Amino acid sequence: MKQVVYVASPESQQIHAFRLADNGELSLLQTVEVPGQVQPMVVHPDGHRLYVGVRPEFGVLTYHVDSEGKLEEGAMAPLPGSPTHLGIDLQGRFVFSASYSFNNVSIHPLNEKGHALAPVQVLENIQAPHSANIDPTNHLLMIPALKEDRIRQFDFSVKGEATPHASAELKTVEGAGPRHMAFHPNHHFAYCVNELNSSVDVYQKDVASGEYRQVQALGIMPDDFSGTCWAADLHITPDGKYLYASDRTASLISILTVSADGSELELVGHHATQTQPRGFNIDHSGQFVITAGQKSDAIEVAKIDPANGQLTTLKTYPVGKGPMWVSILEIN
Numbered sequence: 001m002k003q004v005v006y007v008a009s010p011e012s013q014q015i016h017a018f019r020l021a022d023n024g025e026l027s028l029l030q031t032v033e034v035p036g037q038v039q040p041m042v043v044h045p046d047g048h049r050l051y052v053g054v055r056p057e058f059g060v061l062t063y064h065v066d067s068e069g070k071l072e073e074g075a076m077a078p079l080p081g082s083p084t085h086l087g088i089d090l091q092g093r094f095v096f097s098a099s100y101s102f103n104n105v106s107i108h109p110l111n112e113k114g115h116a117l118a119p120v121q122v123l124e125n126i127q128a129p130h131s132a133n134i135d136p137t138n139h140l141l142m143i144p145a146l147k148e149d150r151i152r153q154f155d156f157s158v159k160g161e162a163t164p165h166a167s168a169e170l171k172t173v174e175g176a177g178p179r180h181m182a183f184h185p186n187h188h189f190a191y192c193v194n195e196l197n198s199s200v201d202v203y204q205k206d207v208a209s210g211e212y213r214q215v216q217a218l219g220i221m222p223d224d225f226s227g228t229c230w231a232a233d234l235h236i237t238p239d240g241k242y243l244y245a246s247d248r249t250a251s252l253i254s255i256l257t258v259s260a261d262g263s264e265l266e267l268v269g270h271h272a273t274q275t276q277p278r279g280f281n282i283d284h285s286g287q288f289v290i291t292a293g294q295k296s297d298a299i300e301v302a303k304i305d306p307a308n309g310q311l312t313t314l315k316t317y318p319v320g321k322g323p324m325w326v327s328i329l330e331i332n
């Protein structure tokens with residue numbers, strides 16, 4: 001499997017691209033100087049483009065990916081707010097940008113070259129949207145609004161129009177602060193990590209109605225943790241067996257096992273990782289977790305034990321300053 005790991009470092013305005021070998025070793029392929037502070041990234045489903053959000057001139061920049069995974073700069077499209085998270089629809093026709101500080105989510109069509117264009121729609125008055133996630137049907141846009149303690153839901157049409165879904169929200173407990181989401185590969189469950197109480201909520205999709213409803217809420221911190229909860233990222237392995245969530249105060253990755261049907265999580269351990277792990281990801285083979293330390297200016301590759309999901313650090317690598325986003329591309 002040929003994979004490339006991209007790490008965004010806003011403070012040094014760089015993306016580091018690494019080849020990921022089958023044994024988990026990384027080798028630096030390219031250091032890209034980005035025209036702006038680069039934060040969120042998302043890979044096109046066809047693997048030929050990488051979209052990145054930049055500041056202080058807010059924009060979404062398209063990079064073309066060559067056959068080795070190297071990036072070549074394309075066009076920049078304007079954003080109506082500081083980019084906190086980028087998502088893409090499953091057919092690869094629209095990019096979503098959530099702006100936490102500007103309380104909006106913009107929808108950007110892609111042209112025939114795959115360049116993101118100016119928004120066709122901006123969803124306003126969403127308080128602190130921390131991500132924009134299309135569910136596996138490609139027809140439901142789920143937006144965790146951190147300061148509303150709810151996930152806002154929108155129907156998403158083939159033309160790229162978002163309209164409030166009949167069941168317009170999924171409530172969390174007060175003060176949870178919903179942030180990032182992951183979907184089970186069986187398409188029946190969604191998971192959301194809550195930043196302010198460091199917990200994960202499980203949502204089951206009803207087969208008949210297609211509606212999600214919460215079936216579990218689980219704290220992810222160690223019993224003796226007494227600091228301020230500050231969870232960040234969430235990812236599930238491709239086989240749906242393990243879910244990982246990071247907390248920045250404790251600099252931990254929490255390890256959760258997922259029941260065979262996806263409905264139930266169990267907290268089975270914690271892995272001490274890089275300082276302030278705001279962003280991490282799982283490789284496409286499901287063997288490695290790669291974590292960026294926002295305060296360590298480094299990334300770490302950890303191996304997943306397939307028997308129990310536990311993590312063992314293999315090696316750390318220096319990157320740019322303030323790394324906070326990790327995207328992984330499988331080259332076909």
Ligand SMILES: O=C1O[C@H](COP(=O)(O)O)[C@@H](O)[C@H](O)[C@H]1O
Nearest residue numbers: 039082083084099100101195232
């Ligand atoms: O992780 C966080 O993100 C928000 C928004 O961040 P930004 O990257 O869009 O500036 C931040 O304000 C919040 O304090 C923090 O926990």
